[in-house]
Amino acid sequence: MNIPDIIIAVDGFSATGKSTFAKMVAAEFGFLYLDSGAMYRGVTLFTMESGMVSEDGTIDEAALRPALADLDLHFAHEDGKTKLYLGGRCIETEIRTLAVSSLVSPVATIPFVRNYVDDRLHAFSEGGRVIMDGRDIGTTVFPDAELKVFMTADPAVRAQRRYDEMVAKGEPADLEAVMKNLAERDYIDSHRETSPLRQPEDAFVMDNTHMTLHEELVWVLGVIQGKFGLLEVPALTH
Numbered sequence: 697m698n699i700p701d702i703i704i705a706v707d708g709f710s711a712t713g714k715s716t717f718a719k720m721v722a723a724e725f726g727f728l729y730l731d732s733g734a735m736y737r738g739v740t741l742f743t744m745e746s747g748m749v750s751e752d753g754t755i756d757e758a759a760l761r762p763a764l765a766d767l768d769l770h771f772a773h774e775d776g777k778t779k780l781y782l783g784g785r786c787i788e789t790e791i792r793t794l795a796v797s798s799l800v801s802p803v804a805t806i807p808f809v810r811n812y813v814d815d816r817l818h819a820f821s822e823g824g825r826v827i828m829d830g831r832d833i834g835t836t837v838f839p840d841a842e843l844k845v846f847m848t849a850d851p852a853v854r855a856q857r858r859y860d861e862m863v864a865k866g867e868p869a870d871l872e873a874v875m876k877n878l879a880e881r882d883y884i885d886s887h888r889e890t891s892p893l894r895q896p897e898d899a900f901v902m903d904n905t906h907m908t909l910h911e912e913l914v915w916v917l918g919v920i921q922g923k924f925g926l927l928e929v930p931a932l933t934h
């Protein structure tokens with residue numbers, strides 16, 4: 697394999713297909729995939745289950761801050777898939793519900809939550825050869841990442857994709873509610889004070905509204921070849 701041991705940072709709006717893209721690149725090029733959004737979702741699930749959210753959606757930050765010191769959120773790699781664990785419990789399904797999606801962006805505005813997630817991501821990435829997706833990976837978490845990708849897509853297409861994903865998993869889904877949730881999260885993520893979502897100046901921008909997964913892979917391979925001067929490339933399976 698002739699792709700170097702780099703860190704690839706993938707940022708972008710909600711449901712632009714960052715994780716699908718990042719997982720595919722990880723599988724093709726033998727990289728470790730880390731989903732920073734899953735970590736924020738994991739903290740959110742923990743907050744909800746621990747009774748730290750009041751009826752009106754207020755988060756009990758005074759209780760959450762000390763609880764994070766002992767919070768064991770980690771990834772396990774099973775059958776080629778990366779799954780999030782809270783202690784010994786796999787929480788991959790629970791963190792993707794609309795209930796968690798509705799609270800995750802407010803939780804992710806809390807600076808000490810961001811520090812917790814950043815520390816975990818740095819610990820997991822030791823050694824490099826990692827692709828990570830999120831909102832602030834190329835700007836804050838790994839500002840020196842060797843390759844930065846910023847993903848965007850038409851909002852209606854994004855909502856439809858997320859809706860189809862929920863239907864395929866047999867979850868209750870409502871297109872209007874999904875669209876509203878994506879718009880709300882995009883707004884909160886772009887306007888928060890601590891490390892807001894923004895396009896890194898040195899990122900390569902991918903609008904995948906009309907792209908297939910294969911085209912995304914060919915696109916990133918072209919970027920990598922150009923940036924690192926690679927003449928040979930691995931054969932693609934996707």
Ligand code: CDP
Pocket residue numbers: 709710711712714715732733734736737800801802804829830831832833881882885
């Ligand atoms: O999959 P989707 O794009 O819908 O979202 P996600 O990647 O699972 O992230 C869920 C939420 O976590 C986002 O809407 C952000 O509020 C927050 N997040 C963040 O603040 N910073 C990151 N690096 C990743 C996610």
